[in-house]
Amino acid sequence: MSNLRVAKIIALIFEVVLAIPILGGSIVIMSGYSALGVAFIIHLVVFILALKMHGAKLGSIFGMVTSLIAWIPGIGWLFHTITAIVYAVEVLTRKE
Numbered sequence: 004m005s006n007l008r009v010a011k012i013i014a015l016i017f018e019v020v021l022a023i024p025i026l027g028g029s030i031v032i033m034s035g036y037s038a039l040g041v042a043f044i045i046h047l048v049v050f051i052l053a054l055k056m057h058g059a060k061l062g063s064i065f066g067m068v069t070s071l072i073a074w075i076p077g078i079g080w081l082f083h084t085i086t087a088i089v090y091a092v093e094v095l096t097r098k099e
Contacts, residue, residue, distance in 0.1 A: 007052045007099045014045050014066060015090040021073070022083035028076070036074060043070035058099040062090040 021027035021042065031038045046066030053060045065086040073079035093099075 005056065005099055007049070007056045007058050008094065010045075010049045010052050011062060011090055011094050011099075014049050014062065015087060015094060017042060017045055018066065018069075018083050018087035018090060022080060022087050024080060027080065027083060031073065031079070039070045039073050042073075043067055046070060053099075056099060059093045059097055062086065062093045065089050 021030065021038070043066075046063045046069075050060055050063035050067065052058070053063060065082070069079075069082040069086045073082055
Protein backbone atom coordinates (compact mmCIF):
# COMPACT_ATOMS: atom_id res chain seq x y z
CA MET A 4 0.00 0.00 0.00
CA SER A 5 1.47 3.36 -1.02
CA ASN A 6 2.05 6.32 1.27
CA LEU A 7 -0.54 8.26 -0.73
CA ARG A 8 -3.20 5.61 -0.19
CA VAL A 9 -2.47 5.48 3.56
CA ALA A 10 -2.63 9.28 3.79
CA LYS A 11 -5.96 9.30 1.94
CA ILE A 12 -7.38 6.68 4.31
CA ILE A 13 -6.29 8.76 7.31
CA ALA A 14 -7.86 11.88 5.77
CA LEU A 15 -11.02 9.89 5.00
CA ILE A 16 -11.36 8.70 8.61
CA PHE A 17 -10.76 12.24 9.91
CA GLU A 18 -13.42 13.63 7.57
CA VAL A 19 -15.94 10.91 8.46
CA VAL A 20 -15.55 11.70 12.17
CA LEU A 21 -15.99 15.43 11.56
CA ALA A 22 -19.05 14.74 9.36
CA ILE A 23 -20.92 13.01 12.20
CA PRO A 24 -23.59 15.46 13.36
CA ILE A 25 -23.07 16.90 16.85
CA LEU A 26 -19.87 14.87 17.41
CA GLY A 27 -17.93 16.57 14.62
CA GLY A 28 -19.17 20.01 15.58
CA SER A 29 -18.34 19.35 19.23
CA ILE A 30 -14.81 18.28 18.32
CA VAL A 31 -14.29 21.42 16.25
CA ILE A 32 -15.71 23.77 18.89
CA MET A 33 -14.03 22.07 21.88
CA SER A 34 -10.67 22.16 20.09
CA GLY A 35 -11.07 25.91 19.64
CA TYR A 36 -11.38 25.28 15.90
CA SER A 37 -7.81 23.94 15.79
CA ALA A 38 -9.22 20.64 14.47
CA LEU A 39 -9.88 22.51 11.22
CA GLY A 40 -6.22 23.59 11.12
CA VAL A 41 -5.11 20.00 11.65
CA ALA A 42 -7.50 18.91 8.89
CA PHE A 43 -6.02 21.53 6.54
CA ILE A 44 -2.50 20.23 7.20
CA ILE A 45 -3.61 16.62 6.62
CA HIS A 46 -5.20 17.58 3.29
CA LEU A 47 -2.14 19.62 2.30
CA VAL A 48 0.12 16.62 2.95
CA VAL A 49 -2.19 14.41 0.87
CA PHE A 50 -2.14 17.02 -1.91
CA ILE A 51 1.67 17.18 -1.94
CA LEU A 52 1.91 13.37 -2.00
CA ALA A 53 -0.63 13.27 -4.85
CA LEU A 54 1.43 15.80 -6.80
CA LYS A 55 4.62 13.76 -6.35
CA MET A 56 2.95 10.45 -7.20
CA HIS A 57 0.71 11.81 -9.98
CA GLY A 58 -2.38 10.71 -8.04
CA ALA A 59 -5.89 12.09 -7.75
CA LYS A 60 -5.98 15.48 -6.07
CA LEU A 61 -9.70 16.25 -5.88
CA GLY A 62 -10.22 14.89 -2.36
CA SER A 63 -7.38 16.93 -0.92
CA ILE A 64 -8.56 20.07 -2.73
CA PHE A 65 -12.08 19.60 -1.38
CA GLY A 66 -10.56 18.95 2.04
CA MET A 67 -8.55 22.17 2.09
CA VAL A 68 -11.58 24.20 1.03
CA THR A 69 -13.69 22.41 3.63
CA SER A 70 -11.15 23.21 6.35
CA LEU A 71 -11.41 26.90 5.50
CA ILE A 72 -15.22 27.16 5.54
CA ALA A 73 -16.26 24.41 7.96
CA TRP A 74 -16.66 26.86 10.85
CA ILE A 75 -20.08 27.73 9.37
CA PRO A 76 -22.73 25.47 10.99
CA GLY A 77 -24.52 23.24 8.49
CA ILE A 78 -22.15 24.16 5.68
CA GLY A 79 -19.31 22.50 7.59
CA TRP A 80 -21.26 19.27 7.97
CA LEU A 81 -22.19 19.27 4.27
CA PHE A 82 -18.62 19.89 3.10
CA HIS A 83 -17.12 17.31 5.49
CA THR A 84 -19.60 14.79 4.11
CA ILE A 85 -18.80 15.65 0.48
CA THR A 86 -15.06 15.50 1.17
CA ALA A 87 -15.41 12.11 2.86
CA ILE A 88 -17.35 10.79 -0.15
CA VAL A 89 -14.74 12.08 -2.61
CA TYR A 90 -11.92 10.49 -0.60
CA ALA A 91 -13.87 7.22 -0.35
CA VAL A 92 -14.33 7.13 -4.12
CA GLU A 93 -10.63 7.84 -4.67
CA VAL A 94 -9.52 5.16 -2.20
CA LEU A 95 -11.93 2.54 -3.53
CA THR A 96 -11.52 3.15 -7.25
CA ARG A 97 -7.91 4.24 -7.83
CA LYS A 98 -4.79 2.09 -7.69
CA GLU A 99 -2.40 4.57 -6.08
